[in-house]
Amino acid sequence: FGVVVGTLFVPPVILLVPNFLLVNELAWIDTLPAVIVPGAASAFGVFFLRQFFLSLPGELEEAAEIDGCNRWQIFLLVVLPLARPALATLGLLAFLASWNDFLWPLYVLLSPESLTLPVGLANFQGANNIRYDLLMAGAVVASLPVLLLYLVAQRWVIEGVSHSGLKG
Secondary structure, rough: OHHHHHHHHHOHHHHHHHHHHHHHOOOOOOOOOHHHHHOOOHHHHHHHHHHHHHHHHHHHHHHHHHHOOOHHHHHHHHHHOOOOOOOHHHHHHHHHHHHHHHHHHHHHOHHHEEEEEEEHHHEEOOOOOHHHHHHHHHHHHHHHHHHHHHHHHHHHHHHHHOOHHHHO
């Protein structure tokens, strides 16, 4: 766990070359998996979920075990439903991180049709002129999915934050 938390101190730019070589070896350059897979699991996600699962009372698992549940049933029927707020919060944070990422998609997405919005918006800024009308319209379009996702997940995010400091 200490090594996983220690990787939080590694700047993400250091991983550009190894991740690029891996994505290139898998022939994923200029594809959607090249953007999604390298950022799917993060040290922050491991740390966040570990802290959440440690805060759950052990009595819940013991009660389910006494009722005859095996480890998978305890996880699927008891722990996972309780983890919905934490999973929604982590999902929202991971989506925001990948949605706003500029550097990684710039390296792995080559064709103009597959560019992400932050990289595509940067194309509106030329050396001598900037299309402010298109840039601002694109910024509004780029912010809409984030706002919609937060509105959908707001209940679970607030529940996860409000319960995270409670004891007992």
